[in-house]
Amino acid sequence: METIEKLTKTLRSHGMKITPQRLMIFKVLENNSSHPSAEDVYKRVKKVYPAVSFTTIYKTLETLRKLGEVREFTIDDDRKHYDPNTNIHHHAICSTCKKILDVFEDFSPHVKLPDFIEKDYTVSGFQISFFGTCKECN
Amino acid sequence: METIEKLTKTLRSHGMKITPQRLMIFKVLENNSSHPSAEDVYKRVKKVYPAVSFTTIYKTLETLRKLGEVREFTIDDDRKHYDPNTNIHHHAICSTCKKILDVFEDFSPHVKLPDFIEKDYTVSGFQISFFGTCKECN
DNA sequence: TCGTAATTAACAATCATTTTTATTTATTAT
DNA sequence: ATAATAAATAAAAATGATTGTTAATTACGA
Ligand SMILES: [Mn+2]
Ligand SMILES: [Mn+2]
Ligand SMILES: [Zn+2]
Ligand SMILES: [Zn+2]
Numbered sequence: 001m002e003t004i005e006k007l008t009k010t011l012r013s014h015g016m017k018i019t020p021q022r023l024m025i026f027k028v029l030e031n032n033s034s035h036p037s038a039e040d041v042y043k044r045v046k047k048v049y050p051a052v053s054f055t056t057i058y059k060t061l062e063t064l065r066k067l068g069e070v071r072e073f074t075i076d077d078d079r080k081h082y083d084p085n086t087n088i089h090h091h092a093i094c095s096t097c098k099k100i101l102d103v104f105e106d107f108s109p110h111v112k113l114p115d116f117i118e119k120d121y122t123v124s125g126f127q128i129s130f131f132g133t134c135k136e137c138n
Numbered sequence: 139m140e141t142i143e144k145l146t147k148t149l150r151s152h153g154m155k156i157t158p159q160r161l162m163i164f165k166v167l168e169n170n171s172s173h174p175s176a177e178d179v180y181k182r183v184k185k186v187y188p189a190v191s192f193t194t195i196y197k198t199l200e201t202l203r204k205l206g207e208v209r210e211f212t213i214d215d216d217r218k219h220y221d222p223n224t225n226i227h228h229h230a231i232c233s234t235c236k237k238i239l240d241v242f243e244d245f246s247p248h249v250k251l252p253d254f255i256e257k258d259y260t261v262s263g264f265q266i267s268f269f270g271t272c273k274e275c276n
Numbered sequence: 277t278c279g280t281a282a283t284t285a286a287c288a289a290t291c292a293t294t295t296t297t298a299t300t301t302a303t304t305a306t
Numbered sequence: 307a308t309a310a311t312a313a314a315t316a317a318a319a320a321t322g323a324t325t326g327t328t329a330a331t332t333a334c335g336a
Contacts, residue, residue, distance in 0.1 A: 016314090017312090018302075019302075021314085022314085051316075052315090052316085055295090055315075055316065055318095058294075062294095077210070077212040078292075080293085092255060092259055103251060110245070110248035110249065111248065111266060117230065120272060120273040121232070121273065123268050123269070128249060128266050130259075131261070131264065133260045150334095155283065155332080157284080189284095190285085191285045192324090193284075193325085193326095194283080194284060196323095197325095
């Protein structure tokens with residue numbers, strides 16, 4: 001995700017408006033590496049704007065996704081998670097506490113599709129999920 | 139997933155019963171590499187047993203998952219998919235038609251967590267998702 | 277063949293997300 | 307600064323996959 005100032009310009013240039021709710025959502029996401037769900041974002045925005053609605057959170061997250069400012073993904077299958085870091089990276093997921101750690105190692109020199117598949121399939125990228133247990137849960 | 143004969147014994151040894159519905163679900167899953175959703179399985183079973191209920195499909199898939207006979211996973215976030223191949227392998231997902239190809243290459247010699255993370259995290263395995271476009275959609 | 281626990285089908289409930297709608301607000305032009 | 311208006315908001319209802327409940331049926335060991 002860009003800085004909030006740049007993001008503001010990006011939204012304006014798309015005919016979108018800057019509202020206090022949106023600014024607060026941006027602040028929650030800025031430099032956030034906790035991979036929050038919509039509910040996590042909602043709870044944090046609610047502390048400052050108790051009247052904020054879930055709809056606004058969902059709509060704004062979807063807006064940011066469309067703009068390519070956040071990435072959407074699922075670990076467990078019941079809740080979407082959002083990642084404001086859109087650079088290519090991988091994840092380590094603790095199966096106990098479900099915490100998601102970023103893994104910034106570049107594996108691309110070693111991870112390639114076998115040739116016989118690559119003939120039939122154009123790869124644009126890959127994503128590795130490491131499964132295991134974090135220090136606190138061990 | 140084991141062969142249907144072995145699976146039958148496994149279920150019986152757990153005090154479970156073999157019903158025509160279950161046998162049909164096993165047949166649908168046997169050697170199935172299409173990564174079907176519960177609905178996909180339902181539709182195929184329905185052709186032979188039009189009165190079968192969705193509940194039975196879900197319950198049986200969950201039973202198989204608990205027995206370690208199928209693996210559950212999500213590509214897009216709105217539907218679970220089931221894989222009767224429980225050996226470690228990876229996937230290539232066509233972003234257009236959502237088809238899921240199996241990738242059996244062993245990447246484990248090259249894919250390791252960086253040391254500074256490995257200190258805090260015990261890895262039990264990893265899963266790679268390749269994104270791209272299949273031949274038909276290209 | 278019978279008894280009984282497991283399974284089934286039908287239905288209701290749940291829960292995350294999406295859609296709808298009327299009201300409010302941010303921004304642009306006057 | 308004010309007004310016009312398109313976009314965003316909050317509240318509420320709808321959706322859709324999955325799970326839970328229940329009464330009736332069925333598999334299968336005794
Ligand atoms: Mn991340
Ligand atoms: Mn597979
Ligand atoms: Zn943990
Ligand atoms: Zn395709």
